[in-house]
Every structure is written in structure tokens, then in C-alpha cells.
Amino acid sequence: MQPRRRTTTAATILRSVLDNGPVARSTIARLTGLSAAAVTKQYAELADLGLLREVEEARVPRVTVGRPHVPVDIDVERYAVCGVHIALTHTTLSVVDLRGRVLHQDREPHPGRSPEAVFQGILCLLPDFLRDHLGDRSPLGIGLATGGWVDPERGVIVRHSQLGWRDVQAREALRQFGLPVHVESHSRALARAEQLFGDQRSRNSMVHLFVGNVVDAAIATAGTVHHGPRSASGDVAHLRLEGSSVECPCGRRGCFQATVSDRAVAERAAREGVIAEPSLPLLLDRARAGDGRAKGLLRERARHVGRAVGLLLDVINPDVLVLTEAGVVHLPECLDVVRAQVGDRAGSVVPTSFGRDVLSVAAGSVVLDAIYGSPLDRCA
Template sequence: MTAVSDHARPPLLVALPAGPEPLSFEGGGPGTLLRTLLRDGPSARTELVARTRLSPAAVSRHTAELIGLGLLRELPPRVGPPRAGRPQVPMDIDPGHHLACGVHIALDHMTFAMVDLRGQVTAQRRLPHPGGPRQVLEEIGRHLPGFLSRHAVGRSVLGLGVVTGGWVDAEQGTVIEHAPLGWRDVPVRRVLSAATRLPVHVDGHARALAHAELLFGAGAGHWDLVQLFVGNVVDAAIAVGGSVLRGRRSGAGDVAHLPLGHIGQACGCGRAGCLQSAVSERAVAERAFEAGTIPTPHFALLVDRARQGHREALRVLRERLRTVGRAAALLLDVVNPELLVVVEHTALTFPELLPDLYEEVAAHSHLCVDPEQAVRPSSFGPHVLAVAAGSVVLYAVYRRPVTPPPHS
């Protein structure tokens, strides 16, 4: 990617309605066309008529609208033997005009990202943050203009996505509870909408990644999917029929306190043996520090030691991955999805340890007959947090594109 000067002309803004919508093939012809082209690749109008079951007139009308919005483009006519009628002109997603901006808020840092219409990360930057909700939101507002001026010049910004772990009410744009951060009832959308004057979309990172997998990743073409996120917080998202379940106040997917840990491991919820107390990065690093495996209780240090071949560090990470496998087996049996996607550092960094994950799934699931096909690591590798942040905005675009206001 090429950085540009902070003094370059600012990005254009496109207003989209903030707020969640179910990711399904409901909601109108334009969104159906966009998602079909994203899934199937370049297609002529006649092919789109057959695949979407829209009328030829509707396909022509919607493609013209989407071209006008800079969301679609016409490709050169296909080369082939002469045929009667008009030449076949393929339509395709146009990634060159628009970007989604996103911020992922982790325990001690935040990731700024720009993501194009294909889910490709064009820029990202990681910064430490002070932890308190007011200070973190102020930092986002302070850093965002410079980030946009460097990385979105000449393109329109579709909105700002903000994602984090814990209990996030997407409809209200509020972080209800993020226990490791100590956040409660933080009105993220209200604060950042006023500070940035962008449409702000807020969601939990597991749901955001479920949408991203359905749009851009291993879940493309699937209807039923479970996304399991294991970091400093542990949560999940469940998609059925192409729609991600939210539950009352977006509370669906809370798996952090399933009794899958060790009986003696205390959890911040007041009980013992919770999944989060067994596998969260902070808890694993603290136990490794107490055992003398690492000199300070930092998960990144544990991973570095494992990369260097430290046997005890590798054992700790393998044990964590096996516990994640037991959680995956339980979710596979409860939901029975086509696919379960795991975001977990060991699975992404040490693919040679994935057999440990598959062995635990095979040993504990009654329904899963082929763990290597049913369970996969995230499609987005080291960009997973950046994609999560941007996909909150892109999901709204693919769900229901709308006519933007004129650019000034």
C-alpha cells in the first residue's frame, strides 16, 4: 500500500444507515445483485437474471443504480465465437471507489483499518490505548482524521465500524459489558457519531467475523455457520439460514462461562471452571508466568517462545487449543452447522498444531464426522481484527445499498 500525505485532499463520505440488518437474501434487488456477484464473480446480466430470479428489467435497473453508486463496474465484453444478440458484458464488484473504515478495540490496543468492497485490507495500524472508555473513544476521534487522510484519499468512506469483545448491543450501538476492559453501558455509537460525523456501526467481533466469513471467507455459499473467537475474551456467533442470531439486546453467543475449564480455575464471574478462565490470553499467560515458562505474564511472549521451539511454551499453547477443540465440539453438537470457524492465536500461528484441535473435536462431538472439513481457522489470518472492524460497515452495504447524498 502507498501512504499519502496528511495534506492530501480528504476522502469523500457516503452516508449509510447505521444499525444491524439480518444477512439474508431478503431486503431488495440491489443487495441481492451485489451479494450474487461477490459470491459468483463476474456475470452478465442474463446470468444474473437466472441466478437471482429477478426480472430482466429489475436487473438492468439495479445494475445501472449500482454502477452509478460506484459499487459495480462493467468489464470488457467476453471474447468468444460470434453469437446473435447483444455482446455479453460481465458485471463485477468495483473495489476502487469505496472503502470501509474500522476500529477493533482489544484489551490494551486498538487496530485501525481500511477495507475494500471485497474484504481486502488496504491499510491498518495498531496503537496502544489507555483502557478507560472515555479516553479510548477520544483517542479514536483524535487519530481517525489523520488515518483517513493517509489511506482513504480519493475514495469515499462508507462508514466507521467499531467492534470489540464481550456483550455488545448492536442495535443501540452500546458496549453493555466488556469485563476484561471494565466497560459497562458505553454509548459508542452516540459518542463517535458526534465526534466523527460518520455513520457508525457497532457490533461484537464474533458476529462481525461471522458476517465476514459469510461474505468473503470460508462461509461464502454456506447458510449455517458458527464463529468461535478466543482471545482475551471468548465469544461466539451463530448464523442460521444466512442470518446471524442476535438474541435479546444482542446477547446471543455468550459462551465464555461454559463449564469447560478446570474445576480449580477461578473465573472473574465468581465461579470456577469457566471456558474463559481456561483459555483467555491473559489467564494462559498468567499461568505460564507462575510456572516459570515466561519471565513476564504476556501472551505475546509465550507465542514468541513457542516460535523459538520452547517445548513448554508449545505444550501450553497445545493444551489451550485442545480446550478450544472441546468447546468447538459442544457447539457443533448444539447447532450442527455446515461450518465452524475458529479465531485463536495458536490455530492461526501454528498450523502444524491443528491436528490437536481436530482430535479433540473428533473425541467429543457426536455429530461431526470430518473435523478437518467442519472446523477451520479464520480465513483472514493476521488481518482478522482489521477485517472484523471493516466488515460491520460492509455488511450494511451488501445488505441494503442506498443512494448516497451528492458529494460536495
């Protein structure tokens, strides 16, 4: 088989097992349209690599040579990936299995704001973190995800406005572990995670909107996440929102990020005496405890987010718009407020599939996307 065709066949089989496993080889052949011989051959190679395995306990009687009816599944015991998500104030380190499930995560405050300080902190923590939490699994790579403008080809964080970072050589900074390092924007990583492990409608076309301290988006069509020239796509921070007069550092008023970011909402809540210090988790706690003013601020944010969601739905017309926003994740009424802004498109707006694990899944998926895209090229 030609190398490219072999890679495509391997990726097709791996994805089929991800979706359907445990599944018999004969069923994979039927589902993918590949020949039984091709499936058997590629299964053997993927099993040798430690990505697939037979499921012993569910074995059914052997009926033909090659045991095509023994179910096979993703081997989640042998390997895992390491995730590093860099947020405004902290880094989240994680171990994620090959099904995108978070096995462990730790949140560490940044020791300083400069790229040097943040990466030095990561380099100090990572060896112990991996030793303590990988268990018997071997790491297949490190995935780094963050907000803002990220160029995965060069492995560079081109611009992270709130951190004040420009052209940070992120891949290079994590090279010393001897593992493949993949770098991507958290919004695009979550779009891929949704396609691989989440809402299957996202495989046709989707917009992923991330609203945290950074506000950014990702667009995917026909199963492919759009990057555009220099991977600059997805910048919606300065989208102009009707009904907002909040000042933005860019000099204009009513920009999306300046209006709805975690920090903007938490600072307003602290200013208005709803919470003692500007912290979004604190505001969420108050809202969940039934505090009407806390809920009101989160509902107002949801209204603004809903307007932006409406614009994105109009322009891009995706099958589904996936929203990662703390209010929507933790308070169902915030999702209702967002949906109320988009009329008959409400059914296409869904919260992220990954709940509280979303930052770890983002980072881990940067590596997992590479593995599922090209499984035979994973580090041998």
C-alpha cells in the same frame, strides 16, 4: 418496483457479483433467477452509486443491446470502509475495501482504560489515519467491533467485562465524523464476514468462536446471525470446562474464558518462565521457533478449546464451526489438537478465513454487512 423488492433485488445482484465477479449481466440473471431487464436496471443504479462497475480490460465483443456480456464487478477503487476494533490493551484502526480486504491497519495502545480515554484516543487518531490511508477512496462508514456484549441497534457496548465497561454509547462517540457508524460484537461481525467473504458453508449454519482476551461466540442459521433479546447471545465466557480448575473472577472454577484467554495463557507462561513477560505474541514467537514448552501451553489451550467446540457442535449442530484463536491461526498443530477433541465432526471445524487481518476484517465487516444487506441505503 416496490421499494422493499427493489432493495432485495439490488442486494441479490450485489451479492451475486461479490461471489462471481467479474461476471456478465446475463450470467447474473441466470444465477439469480431475475429477469435480464431487472438485472440491467438494478446494475445501472448500483453503478451510479459507485458500488459496481464494468470491467474494461476483460471486454468481450458486443453482441446485443445493453451489453449484457461485458463483465461487471464490485468497484473496489471508489469506496472503502473504516474499521475500529477495540481490544483489551489496544485499538486496531483499518481501511477495508468492499471485498473485505484490508488495505491498511494500525495497532495503537489504549491511552487509558476508561471509555472516555479510549474514545478520545480514537478521535485523535482517526482523521490523520483516514487522510493517510484512504487514498482516492471515499469512506462509506465506520464499523466498530469489540468483544463482550454489544447491542448494534442502540449502538451501545452493553458490557465488556475485562475493560470494566458498562453501557458505553459507542455510536454516539464516533458520530462527529459525519459518517454512518455501525457497532457490533466482533464475533457476530466475523460470522457475517465469513458468510460474505469467507467459507461458503457458513451461509447455511455456523458457529463462530472467538478466543482472544475475550472469549465469545456467534451463531448463524439460514444466512442470519442470531442476536436474541437485547443482542445478548454468544456469551460463552463462563461455560464450565471439564479438566480445568482455574479460578474465575465470577467466583467459580473452570470457566472457559478464565482458562483459555490470551491473558490467562500468557500469564501462566510467564509464571512458568517460558517467556519473560506475559504476552501471547511472545509465546507464539517462542512456539514458532520450536520451543517445546511454549508449544505445550498452546496445545493445552487447544485441548480446552476443543472441548468447548465439541459442546457447541453437540448443542447447535452447525454446518461449520469457525475458530478465531491465535494458536490455530499460527500453528497448524493446534488445529489438529482441537479437531482431535471432536471426533468425526473434525471436518466441520475450520480456522477463520482472515488470518492476521481478523480484527480489521471484523470491524470493517460491521459496515460492509450493512452495505451488502441494503445497498441502496448507503450514504449518498
